[in-house]
Amino acid sequence: MLSNQIAEIERAFEANTALQQTCRAATKQVIEVLREHLDRNTAITTLIHARANFTDHLLQLAWQHFMPADDDGIALVAVGGYGRGELHPCSDVDVLLLLAQENHHDYQEALSTLITFFWDIGLEIGHSTRTINECIDEATRDITIITNLIETRHLAGPKELLATLQRRIEPNEIWSSATFFEAKEEEQRLRHLKYHDAAYNLEPNVKEGPGGLRDLQMISWVTRRYFNSESLDALLTHQFLTSEEYDSLIKARNFLWRVRFVLHLHTKRSEERLLFNYQQHVAKAFGHLDESIKRAIEGFMKKYYIHIMEVSRLNEMLLQHFREEILSDHNSSPVAINERFQITDAYLEVTSDDVFEKHPPALLELFLILTQRVDIKGVRAATIRLVRSHRHLIDDDFRNNPECRENFITLLRQSHGITHQLRRMNRYGLLAKYIPAFGDIVGQMQHDMFHVYTVDEHTLNVLRNVRRFTVPAFRDEFPNCSKIILQLKKLELLYLGALFHDIAKGRGGDHSQLGKEDAYVFCQHHGLSEQDSNIVAWLVQSHLIMSVTAQRRDISAPDVIAEFAAIVKTQTRLDYLYLLTVADIRGTDPKLWNNWKDSLLFSLYNSTKQALRRGLDKQVDKSELVIDRQKEALALLTQHDHPQIDALWQQLDDDYFLRHSTDEIAWHSNEIINSNVTSTPLIAIHSDSEQGGTKIFIYASDEENLFANTAIALDQLNLDIIDARIITAKNGLTLNTYIVLEHDGHPITDTSRINNIITTLKRIIGRDELSALPTARRLTRRQKHFNNTATRLNFFSEPNSAITVMELITSDRPGLLSLIGKVFVECNVKVHNAKIGTFGEHVEDIFYISDKDDQPISDVNQIEALRESFFKALDNN
Incomplete structure (x- = not known):
């Protein structure tokens, strides 16, 4: 494939002319040739090995040219991925300059010339210079270095140097198979923790994320160390994998290799993250050419998630195999649990290979036992394989089997390990088989900034969040939830609500309504009473209503509380809904949760609780x-x-x-009376630790520019407005209460920051004219990618009120509220109240408005003029 480029550099070195230019040009040509072959669907293994092979030739020719001839004191050794003979387009070329003795200075000039040459021709070279003894010393202390050194390959210089090093790092010298395995397992655990144990992040790291290439390399490293084999074929030879599992492993590896290869070519750097703005290009490279960009990306990403789930399954099974082989006490006797299961060395296994064939309900019984026995560490590798190979037994007959249904519901009634075992069921592919509708959401991406996980990962995160409310160790995390959950008699109903709340995502139609139907059928099928089935179905149908009411309605209004209470109807349903809502918001994106949302939801909970106690028929x-x-x-x-x-x-x-x-x-009364304010704006700031926001109180003349200028000032100060209430007094002054947060979602705490806010507000809102809009700030990377929400406006009249409600949906961007305030001024509209909601890439804001005479905006022409003004201002910016 790259024979022309290899011949070209060989001629250049032989002639010793135009070396830099020729090698630089050849290196660039290599990338273009690889790109062409990628487009022709050449096997990815061929491409990766071809680049490594070209690099071998280049390094060997350069070594012969720049280094002393026939010197037996230094060798050039490939390490790491390059040592494995694998090079992606922009991967670093890692080499070890291996010395026989500590005589670095003898080679300093030649090595400096060599390394400079590599840099000059555009080769990303990573190098270290060590003696054999130095390698041993550092490898003994550092698992990363020993890992690199077991993947070495001779390139140039005396071969005996590398052979000596390899002998001295054998398991009987340093890092026995057992200590190496334990260290690598801990390394993987910490790496997964860094990525929140979530393989299904919507912008996954192809190399480092759970289920990614590192997990495959982990298998390779342990295999190499234990079997002294450079090939994964050893897993077949030693029956750690079946041929089908081996094929599945190689297929997943090649898929991930191809994704990484495309990423490197597209970004022209060693980019390992499958970011939103790259996903369309990668999807296209994999043949996803759907006319809808969103569908094409979601289709490709689903395929991606299925592959990394397979890697995760095989990684778990193989590491368990090695654990049993390397660490287990081979003399320990199994302890029987029942005729189907036993515990060997703290791991669960079947008593015979035909257990599942003879008794299919045991497929669910296994997970039930794991929730009941805290002394069990996991499942033995052979049993994991048997579970996976017997998934076909889960059919309609299996789902209709009373014992299977009883096992599943009993699992949800356990006090320990529910989340872990449902995650395990999902990883092994059983959850999707037992609940086919769940199978539809496995790997289902939601291509937006609001959701950061696939639907199945989000669902299991919500379930985990609910479970944490029951754990005493986490009581301080959500004290209100931890207290309320103690009042629930049937926690399994809440868990079922969590499991089904998004199960109909991606089907089209109202996922809450479709999910409600699925949940009701499932509950009835599993023997729940009509009342309990209805609670779960209602929870699924209504799982968004509390969040929407708290964040988009004026929950200080008695009418809003009465309306919400009429939907909820009972205290029991309110308790279930509140807990699910908190868990759901946190499970969508942990960064979305803050104390302000916590206080909003709990305020709505308490107000509704009072309304229910008072009675739905009794108006406030x-x-x-x-x-x-x-x-x-x-x-x-x-x-x-x-x-x-x-x-x-x-x-x-x-x-x-x-x-x-x-x-x-x-607070307002105290500030006004103490200041004896007349014309100068009064500004007071109070950070409410309970509410989780900072309140800014402005007492000033009722000027038409006041809201707009306040929004401009707060935007200049990089503050996010999340709530605004504006009351005009009879004396012509207005009482404005804004609740703001810093960009990181926290209230303001610094005194100098507070003083600066007061100074800035006084300077800007004291003006009669509309202030200039702040200089436009750059969109974030994600905002640029998703900045395509078309502006939509809806207008509603409030019964028995002079207020018009305006709902605005548009792309989020810096300075948005300043633009909105400017439009209101230009259209002679007064703002009385505002609820600001940001949902990923777009906002859903509610404004309570009137005309300048405090009358509702009802004229069709005026509404259309307002609509056009917003379209012009927002869609052009």
């Missing part, structure tokens, strides 16, 4: 609620005279007292 008397809040606020304002407070409160309508908490009313 708003005037009584206002009086109660005023009494409670007065109790907090003991340092002020009642006439002062009364004078202020007489300027405020009931709406103010309904939309603010007792603490907020007392």
Whole structure:
């Protein structure tokens, strides 16, 4: 394949002319030839070995040219991936300059010239210079170095140097098979932990992520160390793998190699991450040419996830094989559990190879036993293989078998290990077989910035989050959830709700409604009562409603609480829904969760709880609620005279007292009375640790630019507005309460930062004219990729209100709220309330608005003009 390029560099070295230019050009040509062969679907193994072979020739020719002839004191050795004879387009070429003695200086000039030559021709060379003794010393201390040294290959110089090194690093000299295995296993565990044990991250690392190439290399390293074999064929020879498993392993490796190869060619660097902005190109290279880019990417990524799941399965089984072979006490006797299962050396196994054939329900019984016996560390390799090879037994007859159904429901009623075993069931492919609808979401990607896991991974994360509420060690993490979950008598209903809440994703249609039907049928099929089946089905159908209500509705409004309570109906359903909602938001993307969302949801929970206690047929008397809040606020304002407070409160309508908490009313009143403000804007800032946000209170003249200028100022300060309430008093002043967060989702804590915010706000909102929009900031990498949400606006009227509700959906971007505020000013629209919601790449904001005379915006022409103004401002920016 690369014979022309090899011949070209050979001629250049022989003639000793234009070496740099020729070798640089040949190195570039190699990449282009490889690209052409990749497009022709040449076997990926051929491409990877071809680049390594060309590099061998180049290094050997350069060595002969630059290094002293016939010197037996130094050798050139390939290590690591290059030592295995594997080179991707932009992989580093790692070499060891192996010395017989500590005489580095004798070769310093020649080596410097050699390495400089490699850099000059564009070869990414990684090199170390060591004696044999230095190699041994460092390898003895460092698992990474011994791993590199067991993958060595002679390139140039005396072969005996490398042979001596290889003899001195054999398992009987340093790093026995047992210590090497344990160290590599721990290394893999820590690496997986770094990636949150999630192979199904939506931007996976092809090399380092769980199920990736490192997991395959892990198998190769242990095989090499234990069997002294350079080939994975040893796994077949020693019956660690069947021929089908071996073929599956090689197929997965070649797929991942091809993905990595395409990534390197596309990015022109050693890029190992399958980022969103590369996925379309890689999908196309794999033949996914769907007219919908999203479908093409999701189709390719599903194939990717299936391959890495297979790698994870084989990695687990093979490492268990090695564990039994290397570490186990071969004299230990099995301890019987029942006629089907026994424990050997703390690992579960079947009593005979035909257990599953004779008694298919044992396929689920195995996982049930693992939840019941905390002394069991895992499953023996031979049993893992038997489970995988008997998956075909899980058919309709199996699902209809009462014992199978009982095993599954009993598993969900255990107090230990449910999440671990459902993950294991998913890894072994049993969960998809037992619940076919779950099989449809395995590896199902959601190509957006909001979800960071595949649907099956997200589902199991939600289940894990729910389980953590029950564990005393995690009580401080979510104290409210940990307290509420103690009130539930049937935790399995919550687990089923978690398992089914997204099961209909990707089918088209309303996944909540479709999932509800699946959940109900499953529950009935598994012997749950009608009441319990209905709770699970309702949970699945309603799993988004609490999040939407808390984040997009004004939950200070009694009408909103009454409406939500009417949907929930009972305290039991409220408890289940609250717990599932918290677990779901955290399971979508851990970074999305913050104390503000926690406080919103718990506030909605408490308000709904009170409404349910009061009775759904009993409406809240708003005037009584206002009086109660005023009494409670007065109790907090003991340092002020009642006439002062009364004078202020007489300027405020009931709406103010309904939309603010007792603490907020007392805070506002205290700040206004203490400042005796007249014309200068009053600005006060308070970080609420319980609510998880920072409140900014602005008391100022009711200017038409006020909201827009405030948004511009806060944008300049790099603060995220998540809530805004604006009340106009009878004296022409407005009480504005903004809740903001830093970009990292935390409240403001630094005093100098607070002072800077106050100074900036006073400077900008004190102006009569609209401030200039802040300089546009660059979009993040992800925002650039997903910045394609078309702007949509919906308008609703609020019953018995002078307010119009405007829902705005558009692409998220820096400075968005400043743009929105500018449009409101230009269209003579007043903002009374705002709920700001960011969902990955797009926002879903709710604004409660009126015209400048505080009347609802109902005229069709005015609404269309407002709509057009937003389209022009947002879709052009």
